[in-house]
Amino acid sequence: MFNNSIDAVLLADPGGGVYAANPEACRIFERTEDELCQSGIDCIIDTTDPSYYAVLKEWNRTGKFKGELTLKRKNGAIFTGEISSAIFKDKNGHYKTSIFIRDITERKQLEKEMARLDRLNLVGEMAAGIGHEIRNPMTTVRGFLQMLEGKQDCSKYKKYFNLMISELDRTNTIITEFLSLAKNKTVELKPQNINHIIQALFPLIEADGMITDKNIEIETSEVPDIALNEKEIRQLILNLVRNGFEAMSPGGKLTIKTFRDGDEVVFAVQDQGGGIKTDILDKIGTPFLTTKDYGTGLGLAVCFSIASRHNATINFETSLCGTTFFVRFKM
Ligand SMILES: Nc1ncnc2c1ncn2[C@@H]1O[C@H](COP(=O)(O)OP(=O)(O)OP(=O)(O)O)[C@@H](O)[C@H]1O
Ligand SMILES: [Mg+2]
Structure with missing residues (x-):
């Protein structure tokens, strides 16, 4: 079970020394079992993670922990691990700690991606809501500007009229792009x-x-x-x-x-x-x-x-x- 587990498993002492590490632990931390046993728990935990001290506190109080922590691979790359750990007494009456770790980098990325899509959809829905309302009056303003631009009386302001019209067109392009973010937009494939x-x-x-x-x-x-x-x-x-x-x-x-x-x-x-x-x-x-x-x-x-x-x-x-x-x- 230890060797074939899909989770990384470490057997440690409550002080942080490691006795044994299974192949998955060696894989995710990019270290051999000997290396893990030599360097102990400290080398795989990112102690700059602000939640680390809260975890330590809970650990000292209850002897158990279940949650997420930032962990370190050998090359210094960090990743999020889901951890469950508990103290137990072995058959000789010594206290040991079992630590199960799952690398949840992919799940975290997916969550981030979902959050980004949610933000995009929210923006899109808002855009769809107000986009049309803004466009109609803009079309009217653009029409009048174009009409005035052609008038003899306004000829000396032609440059300004052109600028106003092109700015309105630019705004319109932005609204069009914005509208295309709407979630419920359907397109024919x-x-x-x-x-x-x-x-x-x-x-x-x-x-x-x-x-x-x-x-x-x-x-x-x-x-x-x-x-x-x-x-x-x-x-x-x-x-x-x-x-x-x-x-x-x-x-x-x-x-x-x-x-x-x-x-x-x-x-x-x-x-x-x-x-x-x-x-x-x-x-x-x-x-x-x-x-x-x-x-x-x-x-x-x-x-x-x-x-x-x-x-x-x-x-x-x-x-x-x-x-x-x-x-x-x-x-
Ligand atoms: N190929 C790239 N190389 C470097 N930075 C990039 C590249 N593509 C995008 N970026 C960065 O991402 C930002 C957002 O890109 P995005 O295309 O969404 O907006 P933009 O190019 O700034 O404006 P626009 O709405 O005109 O496209 C850019 O401002 C730029 O900093
Ligand atoms: Mg761009």
Whole structure:
């Protein structure tokens, strides 16, 4: 039972020394049983976790603990573990501690993802509620501005009228993007090939890149048709491509890839920019999160929303040498 348990199991003394560790414990802590026995419990617990002292207190009071703690692997990487531990008396009458640990990193990630989707849906619902109400009066204002702009009396203010109209159009675009975050938005999906959508978009992407002197490389490989909404996928591609362009200095290269990975079709956009800023890493996809002077911070939120309507997932790899966004569609 000890050796085959899917949970990590440690046998320890109440002072923190370790007597035995099963294979799963060695796997999650990336240490051999000997190493764990030598260094004891202290080397696997992140003592900077604020809840650690509360746990210790409860442990001293009751001899038991059940809950979550931040743990450390050998290379210093931290992860959340679900722990249940209790003191017992062995057959010789000595006090021992059994510690069962489950690595719940994946569950935590899923919870985070669900919370992000909930936030997105809430924003989307609010947007849907007020979006239409704002648009109608805006259309009226825009109509009058356009009418006045054409009048002889107003000709010396033409520049201002144009500015007002383009600002209104910009607001309208933001509202449109915002509305697309709505949870209950339904789109029609049709089996088609993502490579064809990329081909059709290429002239637009190329022109976009040319303005700021960025190079584009397309590395598509044969992939099966998947259920897509063309309009939404175009939007998703453009948002990711534009972020890639914006992240790079002139001369940088953006690579657009498609490939098959197991039962998934993957679309990837790789740039040679400076990477995503670390302070926003775990908030990526939150509406209105932007580090750009003229950004709205809706591009990625819209991408996540489109991906969820396609039952696809988005993840990314980022470093100081660049960022790659992967969109994974189920076949
Ligand atoms: N490829 C990338 N490289 C580096 N940082 C990125 C990349 N993509 C996104 N980011 C970061 O994530 C933030 C949010 O991106 P998002 O596309 O949602 O908004 P934005 O680009 O700022 O504005 P917009 O609404 O115009 O797209 C960006 O401001 C940027 O800091
Ligand atoms: Mg963007």
